[in-house]
Amino acid sequence: KPVADYTKAQAKQTITQLVTQLNQWRTEYYTNDAPSVEDHVYDEQYRDLEQLEAAFPDLVSPDSPTQQVGDAVNPAFNKVAHDIPMLSMGDVFSFDELSQWNDRLVKGLDRSIDYNVELKIDGLAISLVYENGKLVQGSTRGNGTVGEDITKNLLTIADIPHELKQPVSLEVRGECYMPKAAFASLNERREAEGAPVFANPRNAAAGSLRQLNAKVTAERQLATFIYTLVEPERFNVTTQHQALAFMQSLGFTTNPTAEVWSAMADVEAYITRYTADRDALAYGIDGVVLKVNDLATQTALGNTVKVPRWEIAYKFPPEEAQTVVHAIEWTV
Numbered sequence: 650k651p652v653a654d655y656t657k658a659q660a661k662q663t664i665t666q667l668v669t670q671l672n673q674w675r676t677e678y679y680t681n682d683a684p685s686v687e688d689h690v691y692d693e694q695y696r697d698l699e700q701l702e703a704a705f706p707d708l709v710s711p712d713s714p715t716q717q718v719g720d721a722v723n724p725a726f727n728k729v730a731h732d733i734p735m736l737s738m739g740d741v742f743s744f745d746e747l748s749q750w751n752d753r754l755v756k757g758l759d760r761s762i763d764y765n766v767e768l769k770i771d772g773l774a775i776s777l778v779y780e781n782g783k784l785v786q787g788s789t790r791g792n793g794t795v796g797e798d799i800t801k802n803l804l805t806i807a808d809i810p811h812e813l814k815q816p817v818s819l820e821v822r823g824e825c826y827m828p829k830a831a832f833a834s835l836n837e838r839r840e841a842e843g844a845p846v847f848a849n850p851r852n853a854a855a856g857s858l859r860q861l862n863a864k865v866t867a868e869r870q871l872a873t874f875i876y877t878l879v880e881p882e883r884f885n886v887t888t889q890h891q892a893l894a895f896m897q898s899l900g901f902t903t904n905p906t907a908e909v910w911s912a913m914a915d916v917e918a919y920i921t922r923y924t925a926d927r928d929a930l931a932y933g934i935d936g937v938v939l940k941v942n943d944l945a946t947q948t949a950l951g952n953t954v955k956v957p958r959w960e961i962a963y964k965f966p967p968e969e970a971q972t973v974v975h976a977i978e979w980t981v
């Protein structure tokens with residue numbers, strides 16, 4: 650029912666129910682790599698919760714999923730602190746909502762804005778730390794401030810450089826994913842062995858990466874697209890587009906589809922193009938990300954507790970529902 654029809658007592662009851670349900674789904678998804686519902690089911694209930702919390706702000710509890718990134722880390726892994734948190738991302742589900750988001754930013758800044766428009770890769774976020782050009786630490790996002798040390802696993806991924814083309818010390822972040830072909834053959838093999846198949850490439854990637862035995866990861870043919878340069882000012886990089894080119898020059902794999910656009914009509918054309926081309930890509934995407942291209946403007950806009958104010962994900966409508974048995978692969 651519409652939010653306006655809720656009494657406070659009703660809102661409290663519904664919020665409690667939504668928080669409990671969503672947190673259960675989050676544990677299944679983030680901690681166990683085995684979701685029991687499709688993403689759009691989660692997204693719809695998350696949206697309901699957001700709207701109720703916006704109408705009744707004093708009912709927002711600290712354990713609400715709107716206040717948290719990811720979920721608890723697996724205690725079997727060493728912990729890695731993210732001094733600069735790895736955040737989540739706000740999302741919109743229509744061109745109307747996207748335009749409204751852009752309008753608010755344009756109004757706030759009082760000028761037009763260039764966006765680096767990128768594909769939203771359907772995998773999981775990783776952080777890679779290099780010292781003097783050598784990979785010294787790799788980790789998951791975890792709960793945003795504490796992630797899991799998966800250095801050994803990441804060292805098995807073919808496109809992650811062990812050594813950079815320049816002896817620089819830096820941190821980059823990006824997406825680790827399982828290409829569609831690797832996902833199909835993995836599930837075929839698992840089916841033949843009588844093992845449960847993975848629900849989708851995202852969960853297969855997460856399950857394959859968060860393994861205590863790095864040999865399992867090595868067999869899974871994972872790949873990466875790197876998209877964030879941490880502390881870009883140290884390298885005289887001033888835009889997100891330049892950051893991608895710089896990271897590529899160091900030896901990272903960046904996604905080649907990024908384009909800079911300002912007008913929403915151009916952004917919509919990009920989204921329409923990739924909505925149509927989506928199936929032809931070798932990797933899964935679940936939307937398109939707009940990032941304010943100028944990095945100083947990003948810093949000025951800052952973050953909420955959960956998401957940067959300078960970026961937004963346009964999420965594609967759900968694909969045809971598939972009947973799947975979900976694989977549970979415990980990493981402990």
Ligand code: NAD
Pocket residue numbers: 674675677678679684685686687688689691692718719736737738740767768769770771772773774775790823824876938962
């Ligand atoms: P998100 O996945 O919607 O967005 C943030 C993430 O996008 C980043 O951490 C990064 O990993 C990824 N990303 C991909 N391409 C990127 C690019 N080009 N630039 C920057 N980041 C990029 O946010 P989230 O908080 O990780 O997850 C929320 C989503 O997870 C929900 O919208 C839902 O669909 C899904 N989820 C599903 C369930 C379930 O039970 N099915 C449970 C929890 C969450």
